[in-house]
Structures are given as C-alpha cells and as structure tokens.
Amino acid sequence: MKKFKLIPILTLVFIASVLTMCSKDDKTTAPGITAAQVNTNIVAGNWSVTLYNENGTIHTSDFSGYSFVFNTGGALVATNSPTIKEGTWSSGTDSGSVKITIDFTATETTGSFESISDDWMVLTSTATKTELKHVSGDDGSIDLLTFEKI
Template identity: 40%
Template structure:
C-alpha cells in the first residue's frame, strides 16, 4: 500500500513539475512575419518615397531615379512620378517562400513590378527583393541573382 502511495505521489509531483515548465505563452517578444509584413505595408503606404541607393550588379545606378517620388498605395499600385513622367506598377510584401535566398536576408519579400520594356530603367527594379532592414522612414532591400550571384541593393527613404 505504501508503494502505491509513493508511486502516486511521484506521478503527481512529476505532472506538477512538467505543467509548470510548459507555458501556453511561447511569445518571446519577437514580431512574427505577419506582424512585420503589416508594419512594412503600413509604413510604405504613408507618404512619398525616393530611391537613395540602387546598386545593380555592382554598378551604382541611383541617379537613374533622381527626381522620382514613389507612392505605395493600399490597393497594391505603385506610382513613380517626376512631375513630367508617371510610371505605374504594383508592389506587395509577403512571406518569402524561396529556399534559394542568402541566409543573411530576411524571410520577407518586397515585390516590385513595373510593366515596362526591358530597356527601361524601371525594369531593373522588378524583383522579389529581400528585406534587410525596415523602419518607418527607410527600407533596405537586397537581391542575390540565382544565375550569376550578383548582388543588387535598393534603398527607399521617406521624403
């Protein structure tokens, strides 16, 4: 009888210890991708942005976009205008579902698409960029080419 009591006590004690070690709140304070995506979308939809850095395969081509303001609309449209020319495209932010990305980049894609000819400077922006850093006034993006391994960098800053 004493052995049954001891066994029961040990089982109860084990269950109590196990339940105190488990927590239903596994939140470590780090935002999830969906929270980060929502924050990036909200920030980008606020105000007009300019390209402050664009390096395409080692070539600094930032000046190709001098004078252009970029507006990221809630409906997914992206409008670039310099007062004379207006170019409309699309944008989105999504979970990165590709396994071919550089491990130093995030799991969030920033997608840009302008339906322009290949000869247009704006065609160089068309990509599923990886988010490096994002704040309410600046977003840094990177793309590492799967073909030749060239690195492209793109930075937008809020006006």
C-alpha cells in the same frame, strides 16, 4: 610523429570553419520585421531612391527626382513631373524572409524601372527608410535598393 599528423588536420578544420563563416550573402531580414509592419511603413507617404546598387555599380541617379508612392491596393506610382511610371507592388514572406515584389514590366521592358522589377528581401524597414536586397538566381549577383521617405 602523431603530433605532426595532427597539425595539418587541425589546420584544415580551422580553414574550413573560417570559409563557411564568410559569405557574400550575409545580410538577412532583421529580426522582428513582419510583412504587416513593412506594409504599414511603405504605404505611409512618398519615397525616393537613395541607393540602387546593381551588382557593384551604382545607378541611384537613374531615379533622381522620382517620388514613389506605394498604394494600399498594390499600385506603385513613380512621378518625376511630367513623367509618370506605373507599376505594382506586393509583400509577403518567403523562406522565412519578408519580401517586397516590385513590378514595372507592364509598361517598362528595358531600362532602370525594368531592372528594379523583381522580388526584394527586406533588410530593414522603418517609418523613414526601407532597405532591400535581391540575389540573382541566374548568376548570384547582388543588388541593393534603398527607399527613404521624402
């Protein structure tokens, strides 16, 4: 009889273990990435958006033709001649994760540039590609943003 009582308990323990392993938010900053390394990578050259996934909806084409330049002084300029969008950027560490903050809200209060104006966790950063993720504090939705060197 004791064996039959033990089986449901073990089953519940197993299910609880599996559920805690699964997570919607399983991407974190890659080990070894520092804010200084991200800064070095991002200020070197022109970048294009190769992925913008806003909570499961792809909006990459909203940035088609734009060239992004992250200047060392914190200015961020997106150009799609003759259109120029001006914003700011900064980087740092928050809760052990390297983050980039993008802000176009001084000039863009709606639309795609406003929607990428947020703090982004750096998933990967190399000389040719930077992958970012934002988890909304409001509803837990996940956005992904990828820049690749032009």
